[in-house]
Amino acid sequence: MKATNKRHILLRYSLVVGFVLLFSMAIVWNMFKTSVVYERDWNNKADSILTQVTTIEPERGKILADNGTVLAANLQYFTARVDWLSAGIKRDTLMKYLPALCDSLAVLEPSRTAQEWKEELTSAYERITTDKKKKNHSYRLIRRQLTHGEWERLRTFPYFNKGRNKSGIYSERESKRCKPYGSMASRSIGTVGKSETSSSLHGRSGLEMALDSMLYGVAGEATRIQLTNNIVNHESVPAIPGYDITTTINVALQDIVENELYGMCHETDARWGTAVLMEVATGEIKAISNLEWNDKAGDYIEGRNNAVLGYEPGSVMKPISMMIALEDGIVNNIDEPMTTGTTWIYEGRAINDPHGGAQLTPRQIIETSSNVGMSRIIVKKYGSNPGGFYDRLKGMGFFEPFHSGIGGEMSPVIKRLGNTRADRVALTRMAFGYSTLIPPLSTLAMYNAIANDGKYVRPHLVKKLSREGQPDSIVPVTYIRQQVCSPENAQKLRIMLRDVVWGSRGTARKWVQDERVPIAGKTGTAYTISSDGHYGTQKRLAFCGFFPYDNPKYSCIVLMLGANRGAGASSGMVLKNIALKMYARGLLGNEPSYAMTVDKDGKQVTKTPSQATLFASTNPKHTSNLRKGLGMDHPKVFQQPGSTSKGVPNVRGLAVRDAIRRLEDAGLCVRLRGNGCVVAQSIAAGSQFVRGQVINLTLRN
Secondary structure, three states: OOOHHHHHHHHHHHHHHHHHHHHHHHHHOOOHHHHHHHHHHHHHHHHHHHHHHHOOOOOOOEEEEEOOOOEEEEEEEEEEEEOOOOOOOOOHHHHHHOOOOOOOHHHHOOOOOHHHHHHHHHHHHHHHHHOOOOOOOOOEOOOOOOHHHHHHHHOOOHHHHHHHHOOOEEEEEEEEEEOOOOOOOOHHHOHHHHOOOOOOEEEOOOHHOOOOOHHHHEEEEEEEEEEEOHHHHHHHHEEEEEOOOEEOOOHHHHHHHHHHHHHHHHHHHHOOOEEEEEEEOOOOEEEEEEEEEEEEEEEEEEEOOHOOOOOHHHHEEEHHHHHHHHHHOOOOOOOOOOOOOEEEEOOOOOOOHHHHHHOEEEHHHHHHHOOOHHHHHHHHOOOOOOOHHHHHHHHOOOOOOOOOOHHHHHHHOOOOEEEEEHHHHHHHHHHHHOEEEEEEHHHHHHHHHHHOOOOOEEEEEEEEEEEEEEEEEEOOOEEEOOOOOOOOHHHHHHHHHHHHHHHOOOOOOHOOOOOOOOOEEEEEEEEEEOOOOEEEEEEEEEEEEEOOOOOOOEEEEEEEOOOOOOOHHHHHHHHHHHHHHOOOOOOOOOOOOEEEEEOOOOOOOOOOOOOOOOOOEEHHHHHHHHHHOOOOOEEOOOOOOOOOOOOOOOOOEEEHHHHHHHHHEEEEEEEEOOOEEEEEOOOOOOOOOOOOOEEEEEOOO
């Protein structure tokens, strides 16, 4: 019996030992295959993992208003989740803290009461913990995404404050492009999105698209490295954040322009409307609005950027044609009568003029918007050479791109005519705004030149670039032509445009006149072309002008489609209301707090603040970004201020925060005047000083 048991035991022992030996041999064999036979394959696989490069997305730059207010920026949003199968979750502990937790959740997310939160969480816990085969055991706590502040607050709630391991709470983070002011200048700011070939967010329209290369920044790289018990990403090339772009948009003016355009669109049942407000001296676009009726929304929403798309401008083209006539000497005396008539047959085609008369002066031709008068003037010189009209406009820089920073910007389209009968007829139409495609912004730039004594300043929407709070490059005031017309002829044109509003026969006299803000400008009406290629009954109604007349500070154009009133009563009224709102808010130099000075005759007059000198601390190599992005040849660049070994630090050219830090570290008390960058310091760099001594800094934008 004993021998039999011994045999059985030995047999079983032999089987176990044999199995262990076979298993050990299999392990050894697989180790041999891995380390010797397939050594190259495994090494290649390890290398492929460790040499794998992951792209690090840079922080996209912000788009700012002219005073630094954020118009568009990336914000972090969080999706709160609970992993109910987390090892640290104890049912008894959860139930103990559940009432207090639900009270807190009801305050953060009041869509549910505390009792409803309790029922929801209990149900979710039971459902997921009893079904352990369920692959997705993550529960989304709150349906909406949370801001950073809300997520940090959620983590302090009872039970959740124990951390992820014990409570299961965690978050998924997502970056979103947000516009704090909603639809304000939304089309000009633009949108971002992912493309079919890239998961990165890039600009799709507006400034976001036009300046995408600068806003996006430079992507970084991360490689995989082997630690003791894990493989982790290591940042090998850090990402460089995008530039923050300060625009010329003024939030207060943008609000005025949008509200006035919106109100008039509703009042006149317009299909769409666009308005652009620009600073005369600098060409800075202070406000731009594009509203379009949307059937689904049942309201006007921010639509396509009609301000930079080409349309037949109608009679707002006449002052530009008159500018050519004055510069070419076709017209010298603007008060000298000339034969016009209400109908003129030219090359067998009639030009009708409901505003005309037997004789009109050039002033009256603009005042009454005479088609016949304007055609006769241009034909005088260019009738035998219609193509010369195009050449003259080209010589003035009319077709040159602005590089304004607005996405989708078009240049004017005017055909260079030959010398056929049809071309000569087309010339007469071009003279008063037909047979052309001219963006409203191009028309506005010419009117701005008239207000600016003939200086043809470049419209622009970008003011400066900065990165991480440090200014990099400033967009200076540039000119398409230093003088598109002489100051004397600009003055004559201003008189003509004033007559349109203030003359006894002016086409805008009934609607745009106001003694508080004298406005000068021109109405324009153009019929739209229907699908059959003929002019229909729907009209585009424009008014372009500047104010105040005596000392123009702002120029503005308003264009509306399908309004049920005339140009003066629709677009003209929008411009007038914008000017009056600006006056009421003291934005036209009419504030009592403005400094007073004495002129050469001893009379007290208002002193207008001088134009700030624009400059920035920067590295010269960065200016290539500005040149490429905005098509500029000579951006204004300043070096970092030199350091001083002793005495007062040199802070000229620094941003205010840097300047304060340097001076206070040295022991000085800083006082500021103005805003922007440091342009002057009251104690010269390198001078001796006493700790606690006051130094005054002068700042300018």
